[in-house]
Amino acid sequence: MDLGLWYLQTSKEPWLTEAQQVYTKKLQGFAKFELVALKSPNLARGQQAQKSEVESELILKKLSGKERLILFDEKAWKPKSSVELSQKLVSEFEGAASKFVFVIGGAFGFSDALKAKANLRISLSNLTMNHHVAQLMALEQLYRAFSIWKGLPYHNE
Template sequence: MQRITVLCVGALKSSWLTEGCSVYLARLPHVVVREIPASRSKDPHKQVEDESKRLFEVLRKERGVVWVLDERGKGLSSQALAKALGALRDRGVSLTLVIGGAYGLSDAVRERADRLIALSAMTLPHELCRLLLLEQLFRSETLLRGTGYHH
Protein backbone atom coordinates (compact mmCIF):
# COMPACT_ATOMS: atom_id res chain seq x y z
CA MET A 1 0.00 0.00 0.00
CA GLN A 2 1.31 3.45 -0.90
CA ARG A 3 2.15 5.68 2.07
CA ILE A 4 0.79 9.20 1.80
CA THR A 5 1.66 11.90 4.31
CA VAL A 6 -0.30 15.14 4.43
CA LEU A 7 2.02 17.69 6.02
CA CYS A 8 0.05 20.66 7.35
CA VAL A 9 0.90 23.91 9.06
CA GLY A 10 -1.16 24.30 12.23
CA ALA A 11 -3.88 22.31 13.92
CA LEU A 12 -7.54 22.34 12.96
CA LYS A 13 -9.53 24.76 15.11
CA SER A 14 -13.09 24.01 13.98
CA SER A 15 -14.81 20.87 15.24
CA TRP A 16 -16.70 20.37 11.97
CA LEU A 17 -13.41 20.30 10.03
CA THR A 18 -11.87 17.91 12.55
CA GLU A 19 -14.90 15.64 12.27
CA GLY A 20 -14.87 15.71 8.47
CA CYS A 21 -11.15 14.95 8.29
CA SER A 22 -11.59 12.08 10.76
CA VAL A 23 -14.25 10.51 8.53
CA TYR A 24 -11.93 10.43 5.52
CA LEU A 25 -8.85 9.40 7.49
CA ALA A 26 -10.77 6.40 8.85
CA ARG A 27 -11.38 5.35 5.23
CA LEU A 28 -7.74 5.95 4.23
CA PRO A 29 -5.55 3.88 6.57
CA HIS A 30 -2.44 4.51 4.44
CA VAL A 31 -2.79 8.30 4.80
CA VAL A 32 -1.22 10.08 7.77
CA VAL A 33 -1.67 13.73 8.67
CA ARG A 34 1.33 15.36 10.28
CA GLU A 35 0.95 18.85 11.73
CA ILE A 36 3.77 21.29 12.29
CA PRO A 37 3.19 24.22 14.64
CA ALA A 38 2.01 27.45 13.09
CA SER A 39 4.16 30.51 13.68
CA ARG A 40 3.05 32.83 16.46
CA SER A 41 4.54 35.88 14.78
CA LYS A 42 2.20 38.76 13.98
CA ASP A 43 4.22 39.57 10.84
CA PRO A 44 2.94 37.58 7.82
CA HIS A 45 6.40 37.43 6.20
CA LYS A 46 7.94 36.12 9.42
CA GLN A 47 5.13 33.55 9.68
CA VAL A 48 5.91 32.23 6.20
CA GLU A 49 9.63 32.16 6.98
CA ASP A 50 9.18 30.34 10.33
CA GLU A 51 6.72 27.80 8.95
CA SER A 52 8.81 27.13 5.86
CA LYS A 53 11.86 26.38 8.04
CA ARG A 54 9.79 23.88 10.04
CA LEU A 55 8.48 22.29 6.86
CA PHE A 56 12.01 21.91 5.50
CA GLU A 57 13.09 20.09 8.67
CA VAL A 58 10.47 17.45 7.92
CA LEU A 59 10.90 17.43 4.13
CA ARG A 60 14.65 16.83 4.42
CA LYS A 61 13.88 13.36 5.76
CA GLU A 62 11.33 12.49 3.08
CA ARG A 63 12.55 10.07 0.43
CA GLY A 64 9.49 10.01 -1.78
CA VAL A 65 7.77 12.52 -4.00
CA VAL A 66 6.66 15.91 -2.63
CA TRP A 67 3.63 17.74 -3.99
CA VAL A 68 2.86 21.20 -2.67
CA LEU A 69 -0.65 22.64 -2.70
CA ASP A 70 -0.38 26.19 -3.93
CA GLU A 71 -2.59 28.70 -5.70
CA ARG A 72 0.06 28.87 -8.44
CA GLY A 73 -0.13 25.13 -8.98
CA LYS A 74 -1.84 23.26 -11.76
CA GLY A 75 -5.43 22.24 -11.23
CA LEU A 76 -6.26 18.58 -11.72
CA SER A 77 -9.54 16.83 -12.31
CA SER A 78 -10.41 14.06 -9.88
CA GLN A 79 -9.64 11.53 -12.60
CA ALA A 80 -6.24 13.09 -13.33
CA LEU A 81 -5.36 13.08 -9.63
CA ALA A 82 -6.35 9.43 -9.35
CA LYS A 83 -4.25 8.57 -12.38
CA ALA A 84 -1.20 10.40 -10.97
CA LEU A 85 -1.61 8.72 -7.57
CA GLY A 86 -2.04 5.34 -9.24
CA ALA A 87 1.18 5.84 -11.19
CA LEU A 88 3.08 6.61 -7.97
CA ARG A 89 1.50 3.62 -6.25
CA ASP A 90 2.44 1.33 -9.13
CA ARG A 91 6.05 2.49 -8.82
CA GLY A 92 6.00 1.98 -5.05
CA VAL A 93 6.72 5.64 -4.37
CA SER A 94 5.59 7.35 -1.17
CA LEU A 95 4.03 10.80 -1.42
CA THR A 96 4.07 13.84 0.85
CA LEU A 97 1.46 16.52 0.21
CA VAL A 98 2.20 19.91 1.78
CA ILE A 99 -0.43 22.44 2.87
CA GLY A 100 0.95 25.80 4.00
CA GLY A 101 -0.33 28.13 6.67
CA ALA A 102 -2.62 31.14 6.50
CA TYR A 103 -0.10 33.20 4.52
CA GLY A 104 1.11 30.43 2.24
CA LEU A 105 4.58 29.07 1.60
CA SER A 106 8.00 30.42 0.76
CA ASP A 107 9.46 30.19 -2.73
CA ALA A 108 12.02 27.74 -1.32
CA VAL A 109 9.27 25.29 -0.32
CA ARG A 110 7.66 25.64 -3.75
CA GLU A 111 11.03 24.96 -5.39
CA ARG A 112 11.45 21.81 -3.26
CA ALA A 113 8.21 20.44 -4.69
CA ASP A 114 8.24 17.80 -7.38
CA ARG A 115 4.86 19.15 -8.39
CA LEU A 116 2.70 22.16 -7.53
CA ILE A 117 -1.02 21.46 -7.52
CA ALA A 118 -4.05 23.67 -6.88
CA LEU A 119 -7.32 22.49 -5.42
CA SER A 120 -9.10 25.48 -6.92
CA ALA A 121 -8.46 28.73 -8.75
CA MET A 122 -10.11 30.39 -5.75
CA THR A 123 -8.25 31.20 -2.55
CA LEU A 124 -9.26 28.75 0.17
CA PRO A 125 -8.57 28.68 3.91
CA HIS A 126 -5.72 26.28 4.64
CA GLU A 127 -7.86 24.34 7.13
CA LEU A 128 -10.55 23.75 4.51
CA CYS A 129 -7.87 22.62 2.04
CA ARG A 130 -7.04 19.74 4.36
CA LEU A 131 -10.63 18.47 4.31
CA LEU A 132 -10.96 18.93 0.54
CA LEU A 133 -7.64 17.17 -0.08
CA LEU A 134 -8.61 14.19 2.07
CA GLU A 135 -11.92 13.92 0.23
CA GLN A 136 -10.09 13.95 -3.11
CA LEU A 137 -7.65 11.29 -1.88
CA PHE A 138 -10.63 9.13 -0.92
CA ARG A 139 -12.31 9.81 -4.27
CA SER A 140 -9.06 8.88 -6.05
CA GLU A 141 -8.91 5.63 -4.10
CA THR A 142 -12.44 4.72 -5.15
CA LEU A 143 -11.69 5.62 -8.78
CA LEU A 144 -8.61 3.38 -8.73
CA ARG A 145 -10.60 0.53 -7.16
CA GLY A 146 -13.59 1.06 -9.45
CA THR A 147 -16.11 1.44 -6.63
CA GLY A 148 -19.21 3.62 -6.88
CA TYR A 149 -18.35 6.76 -4.88
CA HIS A 150 -17.41 8.87 -7.92
CA HIS A 151 -20.17 9.55 -10.47
Protein backbone atom coordinates (compact mmCIF):
# COMPACT_ATOMS: atom_id res chain seq x y z
CA MET A 1 0.00 0.00 0.00
CA ASP A 2 1.20 3.51 -0.85
CA LEU A 3 0.19 6.25 1.55
CA GLY A 4 0.88 9.96 1.28
CA LEU A 5 0.15 12.95 3.46
CA TRP A 6 0.26 16.18 1.48
CA TYR A 7 0.14 19.59 3.08
CA LEU A 8 0.45 23.20 1.98
CA GLN A 9 3.63 24.65 3.41
CA THR A 10 3.98 28.30 4.30
CA SER A 11 6.85 27.99 6.79
CA LYS A 12 9.02 25.40 8.53
CA GLU A 13 9.18 24.80 12.26
CA PRO A 14 12.05 22.74 13.74
CA TRP A 15 9.77 21.06 16.30
CA LEU A 16 7.38 19.98 13.53
CA THR A 17 10.18 18.68 11.30
CA GLU A 18 11.34 16.46 14.15
CA ALA A 19 7.81 15.16 14.80
CA GLN A 20 7.28 14.56 11.07
CA GLN A 21 10.42 12.41 10.99
CA VAL A 22 9.28 10.38 14.00
CA TYR A 23 5.82 9.64 12.57
CA THR A 24 7.08 9.10 9.02
CA LYS A 25 9.36 6.35 10.33
CA LYS A 26 6.50 4.82 12.36
CA LEU A 27 4.08 4.89 9.42
CA GLN A 28 6.64 3.34 7.09
CA GLY A 29 6.33 0.23 9.24
CA PHE A 30 2.79 -0.19 7.86
CA ALA A 31 2.98 1.16 4.31
CA LYS A 32 5.15 2.95 1.81
CA PHE A 33 4.62 6.39 3.33
CA GLU A 34 5.54 9.77 1.89
CA LEU A 35 5.12 13.21 3.42
CA VAL A 36 4.79 15.85 0.69
CA ALA A 37 5.05 19.60 1.23
CA LEU A 38 3.34 21.67 -1.47
CA LYS A 39 4.46 25.29 -1.76
CA SER A 40 1.56 27.54 -0.88
CA PRO A 41 1.40 30.70 -3.02
CA ASN A 42 1.87 34.05 -1.31
CA LEU A 43 -1.40 35.94 -1.66
CA ALA A 44 -2.81 38.76 0.42
CA ARG A 45 -5.11 37.88 3.32
CA GLY A 46 -8.04 39.50 1.50
CA GLN A 47 -7.74 36.99 -1.33
CA GLN A 48 -9.10 33.98 0.57
CA ALA A 49 -11.27 32.60 -2.22
CA GLN A 50 -8.48 32.96 -4.76
CA LYS A 51 -5.94 31.33 -2.42
CA SER A 52 -8.25 28.37 -1.83
CA GLU A 53 -8.74 27.94 -5.59
CA VAL A 54 -5.02 28.22 -6.39
CA GLU A 55 -4.03 25.78 -3.64
CA SER A 56 -6.74 23.31 -4.66
CA GLU A 57 -5.65 23.51 -8.30
CA LEU A 58 -2.08 22.75 -7.20
CA ILE A 59 -3.34 19.61 -5.46
CA LEU A 60 -5.53 18.56 -8.41
CA LYS A 61 -2.59 18.86 -10.83
CA LYS A 62 -0.43 16.64 -8.63
CA LEU A 63 -2.99 13.83 -8.48
CA SER A 64 -2.57 10.95 -10.94
CA GLY A 65 -6.22 9.88 -10.77
CA LYS A 66 -5.28 6.40 -9.53
CA GLU A 67 -5.30 7.20 -5.83
CA ARG A 68 -8.06 7.42 -3.26
CA LEU A 69 -8.22 11.07 -2.21
CA ILE A 70 -8.97 11.75 1.46
CA LEU A 71 -9.21 15.36 2.59
CA PHE A 72 -8.80 16.57 6.14
CA ASP A 73 -11.52 19.22 6.10
CA GLU A 74 -12.99 20.99 9.13
CA LYS A 75 -16.46 20.94 7.51
CA ALA A 76 -16.61 17.18 7.03
CA TRP A 77 -17.45 13.92 8.79
CA LYS A 78 -16.27 14.01 12.39
CA PRO A 79 -15.32 10.64 13.86
CA LYS A 80 -16.49 10.22 17.45
CA SER A 81 -13.32 8.36 18.42
CA SER A 82 -9.97 7.15 17.15
CA VAL A 83 -11.45 3.65 16.93
CA GLU A 84 -14.24 4.92 14.66
CA LEU A 85 -11.65 6.71 12.50
CA SER A 86 -9.55 3.55 12.32
CA GLN A 87 -12.58 1.47 11.28
CA LYS A 88 -13.46 3.96 8.53
CA LEU A 89 -9.90 4.03 7.22
CA VAL A 90 -9.61 0.24 7.33
CA SER A 91 -12.74 0.00 5.16
CA GLU A 92 -10.95 2.28 2.68
CA PHE A 93 -7.63 0.40 2.91
CA GLU A 94 -9.25 -3.01 2.42
CA GLY A 95 -10.93 -1.89 -0.81
CA ALA A 96 -9.51 -2.26 -4.31
CA ALA A 97 -7.22 0.79 -4.20
CA SER A 98 -3.56 0.50 -3.24
CA LYS A 99 -2.65 4.20 -3.19
CA PHE A 100 -4.09 6.73 -0.75
CA VAL A 101 -3.42 10.45 -0.57
CA PHE A 102 -4.47 12.39 2.53
CA VAL A 103 -4.42 16.17 2.16
CA ILE A 104 -4.41 18.94 4.76
CA GLY A 105 -5.73 22.13 3.20
CA GLY A 106 -4.58 25.66 3.67
CA ALA A 107 -6.08 28.24 6.02
CA PHE A 108 -9.07 28.85 3.74
CA GLY A 109 -9.94 25.24 2.98
CA PHE A 110 -10.52 23.46 -0.31
CA SER A 111 -12.31 24.49 -3.50
CA ASP A 112 -15.65 22.90 -4.33
CA ALA A 113 -13.98 21.13 -7.28
CA LEU A 114 -11.43 19.42 -5.03
CA LYS A 115 -14.08 18.51 -2.44
CA ALA A 116 -16.15 16.91 -5.22
CA LYS A 117 -13.16 14.82 -6.32
CA ALA A 118 -12.48 13.51 -2.79
CA ASN A 119 -13.41 9.94 -1.94
CA LEU A 120 -13.65 10.81 1.75
CA ARG A 121 -13.52 13.99 3.85
CA ILE A 122 -12.61 13.84 7.53
CA SER A 123 -12.60 16.52 10.21
CA LEU A 124 -9.83 16.21 12.79
CA SER A 125 -11.67 18.29 15.39
CA ASN A 126 -14.41 20.82 16.04
CA LEU A 127 -11.62 23.15 17.15
CA THR A 128 -9.79 25.50 14.82
CA MET A 129 -6.07 24.77 14.89
CA ASN A 130 -2.80 25.98 13.47
CA HIS A 131 -1.74 24.30 10.21
CA HIS A 132 1.33 22.79 11.90
CA VAL A 133 -0.74 21.32 14.72
CA ALA A 134 -3.16 19.83 12.17
CA GLN A 135 -0.22 18.11 10.44
CA LEU A 136 1.00 16.60 13.68
CA MET A 137 -2.50 15.53 14.67
CA ALA A 138 -3.10 13.91 11.27
CA LEU A 139 0.20 12.02 11.44
CA GLU A 140 -0.51 10.78 14.97
CA GLN A 141 -4.08 9.74 14.15
CA LEU A 142 -2.94 7.87 11.02
CA TYR A 143 -0.38 6.01 13.12
CA ARG A 144 -3.00 5.34 15.81
CA ALA A 145 -5.47 4.07 13.18
CA PHE A 146 -2.91 1.57 11.86
CA SER A 147 -1.97 0.52 15.41
CA ILE A 148 -5.62 -0.17 16.25
CA TRP A 149 -6.11 -2.06 12.97
CA LYS A 150 -3.02 -4.22 13.52
CA GLY A 151 -3.68 -4.76 17.24
CA LEU A 152 -0.50 -3.05 18.45
CA PRO A 153 -0.28 -1.89 22.08
CA TYR A 154 -0.36 1.85 21.32
CA HIS A 155 -4.02 2.79 21.72
CA ASN A 156 -5.65 2.46 25.13
CA GLU A 157 -9.41 2.29 25.66
